[in-house]
Amino acid sequence: MADVRLVDIEKKYGNFLAVPQLNLTIEDGEFLVLLGPSGCGKTTTMRMIAGLEEITSGDIEIAGKRINDKPPKDRDIAMVFxxxxxxxxxxxxxxxxxxxxLRGVDRAARTRRVQETAEKVELExxxxxxxxxxxxxxxxxxxLARAIVRTPSIFLMDEPLSNLDAKLRVTMRAELKHLHHELGVTTVYVTHDQMEAMTLASRIAIMREGRIVQLDTPKxxxxEPADLFVAGFIGSPSMNLIDGAIAGGVFTAPGVSFPVDQPDRDDVVLGIRPEDLEISTAPDAPxxxxxxxxxxxxxxxLVTLRTGANxxxxxxxxxxxxxxxxPCHFVPKPGARVHLFDRPSGHRLDGLSAKGQTL
Ligand SMILES: Nc1ncnc2c1ncn2[C@@H]1O[C@H](COP(=O)(O)OP(=O)(O)OP(=O)(O)O)[C@@H](O)[C@H]1O
Ligand SMILES: [Mg+2]
Incomplete structure (x- = not known):
């Protein structure tokens, strides 16, 4: 088992900077999920860890040793491409x-392992x-079977379930979670599927244009999404994001009015998740x-209402x-969390950033 440290790693393809100065430590035994839109550098990062892609600058350390120049076969990594x-x-x-x-395991043990693994992924x-x-x-x-047939120091899995049908994906997800619990192997896992990220990860790194915008537990x-990008990316259906302004302790947008504990300002986005709202008949609903x-x-x-442009x-x-x-009215559920973001920068507004606001 091993921890993985990426120190200021950078990847350029010609003049194109695919990954600028990435710093990330994946703890020993951790299940780290890289989540982000297409082209944000997830595969490039995985390939650099595996040694299949040369890094332009920076260092990669596995179990405290710099392995920049180690060939892929000597890194004890199993990868699902x-x-x-x-x-x-x-x-x-x-x-x-x-x-x-390749590792000289004897024939009888190999036959048994292959059979067991094939059964796990329903390939017998x-x-x-x-x-x-x-x-x-x-x-x-x-x-997937080829990667999990042995126990390496590190698993790198690049969208290993993306082509499976919905039912098998859920079965395999549980299988992977169980496998990680059994073996405790450090795992870096790439997915587009935020449900997969939420259910599997010890921590999620959300990437955008080669950078990590938030690294945190799924919870x-x-x-507490750090910015509008993360707020909109996690959750299904995604968080309601409403443009408006705060005046006199009230956030206002057409048809929307929430008391908030923030000073007056324009260009604010209020975020509230669909699961934090409930249908109401109250005439003064927010x-x-x-x-x-x-x-x-x-x-x-899922109940969608329209008010103004929202x-x-x-x-x-x-x-x-x-x-x-x-007519349709929503009120926040007890304990609902309201998030506020600065529109120009997208950043979560301070004051609320630590815990969010609970109504
Ligand atoms: N060999 C290459 N030459 C030039 N550019 C490349 C090369 N490989 C990747 N890129 C570029 O680097 C960026 C990151 O690519 P990468 O494959 O890491 O994205 P990704 O996050 O894995 O996306 P996806 O979710 O679509 O798999 C993209 O803009 C891509 O076009
Ligand atoms: Mg990719």
């Missing part, structure tokens, strides 16, 4: 077996096929508009029924 990276001429069995064979029936004879999701499971990322859409999700109904969404009870275009 975004594009699978399977050996096309080998069968599924041979692909999964390869890391064990496909062991004699070649990658070209598999679907995308099946290939992805082979790549804090959710309850959010008043017309019902725009009702979406039943199974366990709840749409505001609340998570209501599954049995909620109402007419589209009818």
């Amino acid at each position: 975004q594009n699978y990276g399977l050996y096309p001429h080998m069968t599924v069995r041979q692909n999964i077996d390869y890391p064990l064979k 029936a496909l062991l004699e096929r070649r990658p070209s004879e598999l679907s995308g999701g099946q290939r992805q499971r082979v790549a 804090r990322i959710y309850s 959010v008043i508009g017309k019902l725009y859409a009702l979406e039943l999700t199974g366990e709840s109904t 749409s505001v969404c609340a998570r209501g009870p599954a049995d909620h029924e109402a007419e589209i275009n009818a």
Whole structure:
């Protein structure tokens, strides 16, 4: 097992700066998730840790040792690639077996391990096929099996579940969580799926344009997003973000009026999550508009109202029924958290930044 330290690492492709001066310490045994939009540098960062991409400057340390010049095979890392990276001429069995064979594990132990691992990822029936004879999701499971067939010092997983159907993704997510609990191997995991990030991570690093904008536990990322980018990225449906101004201790926007403990200022964004709002008939509710859409999700109904240029969404009870275009009022639930951000910089407003405001 090992901790991983990235010290001022930078990656340039020609003149293009893909990752500028990244600093990140992944603790021993931690499950760190890199989360961010396409092109923000997640794969590049993983490939630098794996040694598959040369770093332009900076240092990478594993277990306290600088490993910049160590070839990939000597880093004791198992990686799941975004594009699978399977050996096309080998069968599924041979692909999964390869890391064990490379390390001289004896044949009987290898056969047993390959079988056990194939069962974990539901591939037992496909062991004699070649990658070209598999679907995308099946290939992805082979790549996952090849990584978890042995216990390395570090796992690097680049969107290992993205091509699986919803049901299998949830099963595999639990499998990975269990595996991490059993083995405690330091893991860096890339995903676009914020639910996956929230459920798997010890900490989440949210990346944007090669930079880490927030590094925190899932709980804090959710309850205290550092800026508008993070606030909008985490949560489904995402946080309601409403442009307005504060005057006399009240945040105001068309149809919206919230008491806040902040000095007067313009260019403010108020954020409140759909799960922190409930439907009300109160005439003085803080959010008043017309019902725009009702979406039943199974366990709840997403209720969207329109007021001025804003749409505001609340998570209501599954049995909620109402007419589209009818008046619709929302109030914060007891204990609801209201977030305030500075519009020009996007930063969370100080004063509220430590704990958020509870109504
Ligand atoms: N070999 C390369 N040459 C030039 N630019 C590259 C190269 N590889 C990646 N890039 C650029 O570096 C940036 C980061 O790419 P990277 O693949 O790390 O993104 P990502 O966060 O993994 O995105 P995705 O979620 O789409 O996989 C992108 O702008 C990409 O176009
Ligand atoms: Mg990528």
